[in-house]
Amino acid sequence: MSSTTLITIMILVIFFFANIDVKASEPCTERFTKLIKQRNITKCKTLRTLGAEFGWNYYNITNSTTTLEILFGACFYSRQGWIAWGVNPGKRAEMIGTKAIIGIKSHDFATANSHLTVATYDITKETKGGCSLLPTNDSGLNVSHMVIQNQGSDFYTIYARLVLPSDKYNISRLNHVWQIGNVIDGRPLNHPTTLHNVDSTETIDLTSPRGASMGQxxxxxxxxxxxxxxxxxxxxxxxxxxxxxxxxxxxxxxxxxxxxxxxxxxxxxxxxxxxxxxxxxxxxxxxxxxxxxxxxxxxxxxxxxxxxxxxxxxxxxxxxxxxxxxxxxxxxxxxxxxxxxxxxxxxxxxxxxxxxxxxxxxxxxxxxxxxxxxxxxxxxxxxxxxxxxxxxxxxxxxxxxxxx
Ligand code: HEM
Ligand code: HEM
Ligand code: HEM
CATH class of the missing domain: 1.20.120.1770 (Four Helix Bundle (Hemerythrin (Met), subunit A))
Incomplete structure (x- = not known):
C-alpha cells in the first residue's frame, strides 16, 4: 500500500470518528424533546458527558443583557446527590469561577422519603480545596423560576431563567459546565474526577441551531x-x-x-x-x-x-x-x-x-x-x-x- 493511500485512509477514518463524536452530541432523547416542548423551549443538545441533556431559549436581547431560559437534565449517581449546571464568565469553561445552579436530592433513610431543593452557588478555588458550598443569591445572574423536578425513573431536570449581563457573557461563546456529585447532610460534597467528570465543560454557541461547541x-x-x-x-x-x-x-x-x-x-x-x-x-x-x-x-x-x-x-x-x-x-x-x-x-x-x-x-x-x-x-x-x-x-x- 502506498504511503499516499495510507494517509488518505487515516484522514478519512479520523474524520469518520470525529464526526461520530460531534453527532453524538447533537440530538437529544425523545424524553427530553417532550420535556422542552412542554416549556416551549426550542433548542436542545445531548451534552458530551454524564448522560446530561441541555435545552435553551434566549430572548430580550438588549445592549446590556440577554435573558436565557434553560432546562438541564441528568440522573443522580445514587439515592441522594446533586446535579448542577452553571456558566463561567472567565476565559475558559472550567469549574472555578462558575456561577452554578445546583439541585440537591436528600434521602431520609429512616422514612425512605426524598427531598428536592435547588439554589444558586458560587464555585470558587476554596470549593475545590474542600470548603463547604453554601447557597448565594449574589451570583450576579438574576436567576428566577428555578425548579428541580423528577421526570420519571432516575431522571431529573433543573429549569431556570437567567439574565446574563452582556459585558461578562457572550451567548455565541458561552462557557458552561455541568456535573453530578454526592451530598452529606443536604450539602453538596465533591464529585468523582473520572474522564467524564472533568470533561463536563464546553464553550457553546447558543445562537447556532444545535449549540455548536468550540475548542474541543x-x-x-x-x-x-x-x-x-x-x-x-x-x-x-x-x-x-x-x-x-x-x-x-x-x-x-x-x-x-x-x-x-x-x-x-x-x-x-x-x-x-x-x-x-x-x-x-x-x-x-x-x-x-x-x-x-x-x-x-x-x-x-x-x-x-x-x-x-x-x-x-x-x-x-x-x-x-x-x-x-x-x-x-x-x-x-x-x-x-x-x-x-x-x-x-x-x-x-x-x-x-x-x-x-x-x-x-x-x-x-x-x-x-x-x-x-x-x-x-x-x-x-x-x-x-x-x-x-x-x-x-x-x-x-x-x-x-x-x-x-
Ligand atoms: C514491530 C516489528 C516486528 C514484529 C512485531 C515482528 C514479528 C514477527 C513475527 C511474529 C514473526 C514470525 C511469524 C511466523 O512465522 O509465525 C516474524 C518473522 C520474521 N521477521 Fe519480524 N517482526 C517485526 C519486525 C521485523 C524487522 C524490522 C525485520 C527485519 C529487518 C524482521 C524480520 C523477520 C524475519 C527474517 C522473520 C522470519 C524469521 C524466521 O526465519 O523464522 N521483522 N516477525
Ligand atoms: C461540591 C464541591 C465540589 C468540589 C469539592 C469539587 C472538586 C473538584 C475537583 C477536586 C476537581 C478535579 C480537578 C482538580 O484537581 O482541579 C474538580 C473538577 C471539576 N469540577 Fe468540581 N467540585 C465541586 C463542585 C462542582 C460543581 C458544583 C460543578 C459544576 C457546576 C463542578 C464542575 C467541575 C468540572 C467541570 C471540573 C473539571 C474541569 C475543571 O477543573 O474546571 N464541580 N472539581
Ligand atoms: C495500543 C494502542 C495504544 C497505546 C500504545 C496508547 C497509549 C496511550 C498513552 C501512553 C496514554 C497516556 C496515558 C496517561 O498518561 O494517562 C494514552 C491515553 C489515552 N488513550 Fe491511548 N493508547 C492506545 C490505544 C488507544 C485507543 C484505541 C483509544 C481509544 C479509542 C485510546 C484512548 C485513550 C484515551 C481516552 C486516553 C486519555 C487521554 C487524556 O488524558 O485525555 N487509546 N494512551
Missing part, C-alpha cells in the same frame, strides 16, 4: 490518538505477522516478497503507532486530573518491545549464522507477545472513553477480518499438510510394494 482540541487529539494506534499497532502489525507466518515457507513460499511486505508493514505500523503513542503521552501529560496507569504502562511496553523488534534491521544474524535459530525464537516470541499486549491495550483505551461503542465495534470488525484471513490460511495449511502427508504415505507404501 482535546477530543480531536484523542480521536487522532485512537485512529493512529488502531491503524499502526492494531492493524498493520498483525498483517505484518500473518505474512511471514503463511507466505515464508508453508503453505506458500513467496520469497523474497514476504520479507518486503513484513518489513514494510512493521515499519509503517511502528511509525504510525509511535505517532499515536506520542500524542497519547502528550494529552496524558496535559491532563493534570488523572493518569491511566495500566494503559500508559502497556503503551510503554508496546513501544519498547516493538523498538527491540525493529533492531532486526541492524542486529539480525545471517541465515547461515549459528545464532540465527535463537534470534528466530526470540523474534517470534516477542512478536506474538507484542500482539497480545496491543489487543488488550486497544480495548483498554476504548474503555477509558466510556461509551466508545463505535470504536469497539469498528475494532472488533477489523479483528474479525484479520482473524478470518488468518483462520482460512491456517485451515489451508493443515489441509495441505495432511494431504501432502497422505500423498507421501501412499507413495511410500507403493514403493514398498514394488520392492516386495
Amino acid at each position: 482540541y482535546r477530543s480531536f487529539l484523542r480521536t487522532v490518538h485512537g485512529v493512529l494506534n488502531i491503524i499502526g499497532w492494531g492493524t498493520l502489525l498483525p498483517i505484518g505477522v500473518i505474512v511471514p507466518r503463511y507466505f515464508r515457507v508453508y503453505p506458500f513460499k513467496r520469497d523474497p516478497w514476504w520479507f518486503y511486505v513484513h518489513i514494510g508493514c512493521q515499519l509503517t505500523g511502528f511509525l504510525v503507532g509511535t505517532a499515536g503513542w506520542v500524542i497519547g503521552l502528550v494529552i496524558g501529560h496535559s491532563s493534570k486530573y488523572y493518569i491511566f496507569h495500566t494503559h500508559r504502562d502497556f503503551g510503554i511496553l508496546i513501544f519498547t518491545f516493538s523498538t527491540i523488534q525493529m533492531l532486526a534491521f541492524r542486529l539480525k544474524p545471517k541465515a547461515t549464522d549459528d545464532y540465527r535459530k535463537y534470534w528466530n525464537m526470540y523474534h517470534h516470541f516477542l512478536g506474538y507477545g507484542l500482539l497480545a499486549i496491543i489487543f488488550i491495550n486497544i480495548f483498554k483505551g476504548i474503555n477509558i472513553l466510556h461509551g466508545g461503542e463505535s470504536w469497539r465495534w469498528s475494532y472488533i470488525g477489523i479483528l474479525i477480518c484479520l482473524g478470518a484471513f488468518a483462520f482460512t490460511l491456517e485451515i489451508f495449511t493443515w489441509i495441505k499438510f495432511i494431504m501432502v502427508k497422505w500423498h507421501n504415505h501412499n507413495n511410500n507404501r507403493a514403493n514398498q510394494q514394488n520392492k516386495d
Whole structure:
C-alpha cells in the first residue's frame, strides 16, 4: 500500500470518528424533546458527558443583557446527590469561577422519603480545596423560576431563567459546565474526577441551531490518538505477522516478497503507532486530573518491545549464522507477545472513553477480518499438510510394494 493511500485512509477514518463524536452530541432523547416542548423551549443538545441533556431559549436581547431560559437534565449517581449546571464568565469553561445552579436530592433513610431543593452557588478555588458550598443569591445572574423536578425513573431536570449581563457573557461563546456529585447532610460534597467528570465543560454557541461547541482540541487529539494506534499497532502489525507466518515457507513460499511486505508493514505500523503513542503521552501529560496507569504502562511496553523488534534491521544474524535459530525464537516470541499486549491495550483505551461503542465495534470488525484471513490460511495449511502427508504415505507404501 502506498504511503499516499495510507494517509488518505487515516484522514478519512479520523474524520469518520470525529464526526461520530460531534453527532453524538447533537440530538437529544425523545424524553427530553417532550420535556422542552412542554416549556416551549426550542433548542436542545445531548451534552458530551454524564448522560446530561441541555435545552435553551434566549430572548430580550438588549445592549446590556440577554435573558436565557434553560432546562438541564441528568440522573443522580445514587439515592441522594446533586446535579448542577452553571456558566463561567472567565476565559475558559472550567469549574472555578462558575456561577452554578445546583439541585440537591436528600434521602431520609429512616422514612425512605426524598427531598428536592435547588439554589444558586458560587464555585470558587476554596470549593475545590474542600470548603463547604453554601447557597448565594449574589451570583450576579438574576436567576428566577428555578425548579428541580423528577421526570420519571432516575431522571431529573433543573429549569431556570437567567439574565446574563452582556459585558461578562457572550451567548455565541458561552462557557458552561455541568456535573453530578454526592451530598452529606443536604450539602453538596465533591464529585468523582473520572474522564467524564472533568470533561463536563464546553464553550457553546447558543445562537447556532444545535449549540455548536468550540475548542474541543482535546477530543480531536484523542480521536487522532485512537485512529493512529488502531491503524499502526492494531492493524498493520498483525498483517505484518500473518505474512511471514503463511507466505515464508508453508503453505506458500513467496520469497523474497514476504520479507518486503513484513518489513514494510512493521515499519509503517511502528511509525504510525509511535505517532499515536506520542500524542497519547502528550494529552496524558496535559491532563493534570488523572493518569491511566495500566494503559500508559502497556503503551510503554508496546513501544519498547516493538523498538527491540525493529533492531532486526541492524542486529539480525545471517541465515547461515549459528545464532540465527535463537534470534528466530526470540523474534517470534516477542512478536506474538507484542500482539497480545496491543489487543488488550486497544480495548483498554476504548474503555477509558466510556461509551466508545463505535470504536469497539469498528475494532472488533477489523479483528474479525484479520482473524478470518488468518483462520482460512491456517485451515489451508493443515489441509495441505495432511494431504501432502497422505500423498507421501501412499507413495511410500507403493514403493514398498514394488520392492516386495
Ligand atoms: C461540591 C464541591 C465540589 C468540589 C469539592 C469539587 C472538586 C473538584 C475537583 C477536586 C476537581 C478535579 C480537578 C482538580 O484537581 O482541579 C474538580 C473538577 C471539576 N469540577 Fe468540581 N467540585 C465541586 C463542585 C462542582 C460543581 C458544583 C460543578 C459544576 C457546576 C463542578 C464542575 C467541575 C468540572 C467541570 C471540573 C473539571 C474541569 C475543571 O477543573 O474546571 N464541580 N472539581
Ligand atoms: C514491530 C516489528 C516486528 C514484529 C512485531 C515482528 C514479528 C514477527 C513475527 C511474529 C514473526 C514470525 C511469524 C511466523 O512465522 O509465525 C516474524 C518473522 C520474521 N521477521 Fe519480524 N517482526 C517485526 C519486525 C521485523 C524487522 C524490522 C525485520 C527485519 C529487518 C524482521 C524480520 C523477520 C524475519 C527474517 C522473520 C522470519 C524469521 C524466521 O526465519 O523464522 N521483522 N516477525
Ligand atoms: C495500543 C494502542 C495504544 C497505546 C500504545 C496508547 C497509549 C496511550 C498513552 C501512553 C496514554 C497516556 C496515558 C496517561 O498518561 O494517562 C494514552 C491515553 C489515552 N488513550 Fe491511548 N493508547 C492506545 C490505544 C488507544 C485507543 C484505541 C483509544 C481509544 C479509542 C485510546 C484512548 C485513550 C484515551 C481516552 C486516553 C486519555 C487521554 C487524556 O488524558 O485525555 N487509546 N494512551
